[in-house]
Amino acid sequence: MPAVTIDGIEVNVEPEATILDAAKKAGIWIPTLCYSPAVPNLAACRLCMVELDFGDGGQQLVTACNYPVRRDLIVSVSSERAVSARRGVMKLLLARSPESEELKELAQQMGVEGTPYPKVTESQRNCILCGLCVSVCEEVIGCSAIGYAGRGAERVVAAPFRLASEDCIACGACAAICPVGTIQVRIHEGTGEAEISPFKSRAKLLICEECGKRMVTEPVGKQVLDRVKIDWEEFRKRARLCPECRRKRAAAALGLAAAKSM
Amino acid sequence: MIQSPAELEDLREKVRKRRSTFDRVVRVCIGTGCAARGSRRLYELFCEAAEISGRSGHEPKWKIEAKCVGCHGLCERGPIVVVQPGEILYQGVEEPDVEEIFRETVIGGRVVEHLLYEDPATGKKAQTAEEIPFYKVQKRIVLAENGNVDPTDIEDYLAVGGYAALARVITTMDPEEIIEEVDRAGLRGRGGGGFPTARKWRSCREAEGSPKYLICNGDEGDPGAFMDRSIMEGNPHSVLEGMTIGAYAIGISQGYIYVRNEYPLAVRHLKTAIEQAEEIGLLGDNILGSSFSFDIRINRGGGAFVCGESTALMASLEGRIGEPRAKYVHTVESGLNGKPTNLNNVETWANIPAIINRGGEWFASIGTEKSRGTKVFSLVGKVVNTGLVEVPMGMTLRQIVYEIGGGTKDGKAFKAVQTGGPSGGCISAAHLDACVDFDELTRLGSMMGSGGMIVMDEDTCMVNVARYFLGFLKQESCGKCTPCREGISQMLYILERITRGEGELEDIDTLEELADLIGETALCALGKTAVNPVLSTIRYFRKEYEEHIIERRCPAKECRGLFLYEINPEVCNGCGICRKNCPVEAISGERRKPHLIDQEKCTKCGVCFDKCPFAAIVKV
Numbered sequence: 001m002p003a004v005t006i007d008g009i010e011v012n013v014e015p016e017a018t019i020l021d022a023a024k025k026a027g028i029w030i031p032t033l034c035y036s037p038a039v040p041n042l043a044a045c046r047l048c049m050v051e052l053d054f055g056d057g058g059q060q061l062v063t064a065c066n067y068p069v070r071r072d073l074i075v076s077v078s079s080e081r082a083v084s085a086r087r088g089v090m091k092l093l094l095a096r097s098p099e100s101e102e103l104k105e106l107a108q109q110m111g112v113e114g115t116p117y118p119k120v121t122e123s124q125r126n127c128i129l130c131g132l133c134v135s136v137c138e139e140v141i142g143c144s145a146i147g148y149a150g151r152g153a154e155r156v157v158a159a160p161f162r163l164a165s166e167d168c169i170a171c172g173a174c175a176a177i178c179p180v181g182t183i184q185v186r187i188h189e190g191t192g193e194a195e196i197s198p199f200k201s202r203a204k205l206l207i208c209e210e211c212g213k214r215m216v217t218e219p220v221g222k223q224v225l226d227r228v229k230i231d232w233e234e235f236r237k238r239a240r241l242c243p244e245c246r247r248k249r250a251a252a253a254l255g256l257a258a259a260k261s262m
Numbered sequence: 263m264i265q266s267p268a269e270l271e272d273l274r275e276k277v278r279k280r281r282s283t284f285d286r287v288v289r290v291c292i293g294t295g296c297a298a299r300g301s302r303r304l305y306e307l308f309c310e311a312a313e314i315s316g317r318s319g320h321e322p323k324w325k326i327e328a329k330c331v332g333c334h335g336l337c338e339r340g341p342i343v344v345v346q347p348g349e350i351l352y353q354g355v356e357e358p359d360v361e362e363i364f365r366e367t368v369i370g371g372r373v374v375e376h377l378l379y380e381d382p383a384t385g386k387k388a389q390t391a392e393e394i395p396f397y398k399v400q401k402r403i404v405l406a407e408n409g410n411v412d413p414t415d416i417e418d419y420l421a422v423g424g425y426a427a428l429a430r431v432i433t434t435m436d437p438e439e440i441i442e443e444v445d446r447a448g449l450r451g452r453g454g455g456g457f458p459t460a461r462k463w464r465s466c467r468e469a470e471g472s473p474k475y476l477i478c479n480g481d482e483g484d485p486g487a488f489m490d491r492s493i494m495e496g497n498p499h500s501v502l503e504g505m506t507i508g509a510y511a512i513g514i515s516q517g518y519i520y521v522r523n524e525y526p527l528a529v530r531h532l533k534t535a536i537e538q539a540e541e542i543g544l545l546g547d548n549i550l551g552s553s554f555s556f557d558i559r560i561n562r563g564g565g566a567f568v569c570g571e572s573t574a575l576m577a578s579l580e581g582r583i584g585e586p587r588a589k590y591v592h593t594v595e596s597g598l599n600g601k602p603t604n605l606n607n608v609e610t611w612a613n614i615p616a617i618i619n620r621g622g623e624w625f626a627s628i629g630t631e632k633s634r635g636t637k638v639f640s641l642v643g644k645v646v647n648t649g650l651v652e653v654p655m656g657m658t659l660r661q662i663v664y665e666i667g668g669g670t671k672d673g674k675a676f677k678a679v680q681t682g683g684p685s686g687g688c689i690s691a692a693h694l695d696a697c698v699d700f701d702e703l704t705r706l707g708s709m710m711g712s713g714g715m716i717v718m719d720e721d722t723c724m725v726n727v728a729r730y731f732l733g734f735l736k737q738e739s740c741g742k743c744t745p746c747r748e749g750i751s752q753m754l755y756i757l758e759r760i761t762r763g764e765g766e767l768e769d770i771d772t773l774e775e776l777a778d779l780i781g782e783t784a785l786c787a788l789g790k791t792a793v794n795p796v797l798s799t800i801r802y803f804r805k806e807y808e809e810h811i812i813e814r815r816c817p818a819k820e821c822r823g824l825f826l827y828e829i830n831p832e833v834c835n836g837c838g839i840c841r842k843n844c845p846v847e848a849i850s851g852e853r854r855k856p857h858l859i860d861q862e863k864c865t866k867c868g869v870c871f872d873k874c875p876f877a878a879i880v881k882v
């Protein structure tokens with residue numbers, strides 16, 4: 001197992017682990033925004049810069065979240081060059097999304113007090129374009145309901161043609177993974193629908209027959225069916241109740257059975 | 263189907279014999295520049311003339327052939343027509359000239375003086391390319407046969423020795439020997455990075471995994487660049503031969519050529535070339551009767567500048583959006599479809615046959631210690647001769663600008679030369695004697711890039727130049743990573759303020775700070791190098807930035823609002839045209855008396871400057 005020395009602390013990691021993995025093992029914090037174990041390898045936000053020391057006098061800044069450890073490495077998280085690169089990137093992000101509470105909090109943890117730069121790019125509800133939502137939708141959920149529209153500073157995350165996407169199952173994975181709360185799941189009481197905002201897609205929610213509590217959306221249920229190979233009727237029969245009511249019923253049935261057998 | 267190298271030589275002999283029966287050959291350039299000026303029609307007219315003379319009752323005196331050839335480089339003087347024997351070069355040929363050239367030169371063997379190239383400096387006429395200063399100091403390896411061979415006819419390529427290198431490697435060299443030969447040549451990638459080609463090939467050869475892929479990068483997204491285009495259009499077989507040799511050396515059976523979407527002629531010529539090579543067994547299964555097979559497919563580019571970047575290109579080939587990814591694991595290990603992939607630029611591939619034919623040592627004897635061979639540049643901007651030039655590495659900028667380019671236009675003073683495409687840098691007059699090679703250009707804060715070279719004169723504002731290139735790069739940034747997307751926007755915002763006359767003294771420091779940040783943290787080379795235009799202009803023309811910021815003055819008088827329009831009373835004859843055209847009525851004056859601009863009212867729109875028939879309005 002290759003050894004990684006991070007700010008003087010040595011840890012061993014499996015080959016192909018990342019510097020970020022090694023840092024976690026060494027108990028050293030590196031700020032990240034676009035990293036998630038569910039969709040590694042985006043390396044888009046560039047917040048996790050660390051300095052690699054080749055030992056021959058050469059150094060290089062690399063992103064910790066996707067740099068593979070293939071041999072022994074000497075890494076500095078706290079070197080001036082690494083710190084100032086990370087802070088610089090954070091300042092650019094703050095200029096883009098100055099309202100984001102999540103960003104401000106992370107900045108504070110990094111020792112960044114505000115940004116010297118003006119706001120020159122538009123962000124859709126503080127979106128920092130980390131790319132996590134697009135990747136999770138495509139790679140984990142398998143829907144590819146959202147993608148990028150526009151290039152460069154004009155880039156936004158959107159459904160095709162910015163219309164409600166047919167492919168969206170309103171599972172909410174993107175909302176869950178978004179680090180700055182751009183994406184939200186809205187419940188429409190009147191229609192019994194879930195909406196993934198700002199992508200405009202909506203889907204009917206299944207409701208517990210007993211207590212009326214909302215469960216998953218219909219298309220999520222359908223997608224699950226495909227995987228577990230039971231048909232919709234069967235599923236509806238089994239999934240009429242929310243987990244709680246199902247438990248209660250089961251317990252009641254048990255109680256009944258117990259009473260009978262006595 | 264050719265089954266062996268010996269059969270290839272037989273075919274070559276036959277072709278040559280057939281060719282030698284022509285007494286007269288007229289070569290018409292159909293490169294992009296010449297074609298835009300109607301050279302295809304010229305070709306048809308020459309064909310007609312040749313046919314008519316062949317039919318004209320009595321036994322024709324000469325056997326005449328007219329053919330289309332690729333770009334000669336001297337695009338500005340096109341259309342170019344060359345008549346053999348004598349290699350007489352005619353420039354600026356128009357339809358009515360065809361008859362004269364045919365009668366005088368083709369039939370009569372006399373020279374048509376008025377169509378010859380005339381040196382604008384000396385007034386001396388040149389009969390052949392060699393006599394034209396533009397070509398004199400060039401050294402043509404890659405472009406050697408451009409302008410000689412018909413790109414749509416494989417026999418032409420065979421006649422000049424084509425595919426001999428391929429035959430040689432397949433029969434007499436093992437893969438390692440080929441890589442060693444390329445290593446001896448010291449060839450470095452011509453696509454911009456200058457990575458040693460042999461090292462790339464070796465890594466790919468040694469990488470685990472199969473199949474392996476080979477790609478030719480013909481995306482050429484730099485605005486105004488047409489080096490690769492001219493090679494693909496003018497001599498496509500040289501690229502195919504280079505790729506096939508590389509595939510044999512690395513152990514690859516599938517190749518792709520990724521061609522910029524805006525190059526339909528290149529696609530056509532490459533397609534024809536592939537078909538013809540397949541037809542006679544120089545491509546496809548069991549090449550030249552050996553056990554080696556290699557296929558080449560053509561793909562149209564994704565249309566964005568960043569698609570030329572290696573990982574973005576591969577993503578695009580896979581049918582995904584053309585966006586870069588981190589290269590901590592190299593593409594020679596995991597590239598297209600996650601398989602080992604060897605990507606080289608068009609010009610890199612086109613150098614390979616010559617290296618095999620003439621030896622790595624010969625190639626290495628050209629150029630400088632760390633940059634061997636030649637490089638093709640597209641020389642444009644404020645120089646007398648613009649066009650495609652191929653020079654040995656190590657030639658000075660001065661030689662290129664003055665000996666080949668003929669110096670700046672209209673007697674204006676030289677100011678800077680911008681090399682390396684949009685993310686290259688501007689080099690000032692003080693460094694004109696620098697040698698052009700990979701490392702020297704980088705040292706000067708610019709880069710080789712793919713070989714763009716733009717000459718700028720005293721009328722060019724360097725702050726505006728930086729703003730212009732950064733504006734291009736902002737458009738072309740894919741937007742994936744923070745520093746490039748946000749940082750370039752920040753820098754551009756500052757540059758726009760400076761060119762509007764709203765700059766602040768700290769701006770230069772902030773620009774440098776941002777440049778440093780982007781250079782350190784951007785994901786791909788687009789972002790990392792995007793700062794070059796700004797850093798290099800600050801480095802060599804800091805004073806100009808300061809004049810904009812402190813004095814609110816644009817010394818080159820390009821930035822609107824940072825200079826004044828005045829009327830020169832000596833020249834003004836009071837015609838009143840400016841007064842009538844001024845949208846804000848800032849100009850007053852009586853008829854036939856010198857007029858005056860009220861600077862308080864003037865919005866510096868420049869209408870008067872454009873309208874004055876006597877050039878009495880000056881920028882101060």
Ligand SMILES: Cc1cc2nc3c(=O)[nH]c(=O)nc-3n(C[C@H](O)[C@H](O)[C@H](O)COP(=O)(O)O)c2cc1C
Nearest residue numbers: 451452453479481482483570571572606607610787
């Ligand atoms: C933004 C960007 C655009 C590029 N465009 C091209 C291009 O159009 N053609 C090309 O050959 N290389 C281009 N490159 C360089 C390629 O990434 C790659 O280095 C090159 O094709 C490798 O071939 P070589 O080793 O023969 O130079 C580009 C690089 C970047 C960062």
Ligand code: SF4
Nearest residue numbers: 127128130131133178
């Ligand atoms: S919406 Fe959220 S997850 Fe998606 S790119 Fe923007 S910040 Fe990242």
Ligand code: SF4
Nearest residue numbers: 741742743746786789
């Ligand atoms: S540097 Fe620019 S072009 Fe390259 S990945 Fe980042 S945003 Fe895209």
Ligand code: FES
Nearest residue numbers: 032043045046065
């Ligand atoms: S967390 Fe590493 S680049 Fe975003």
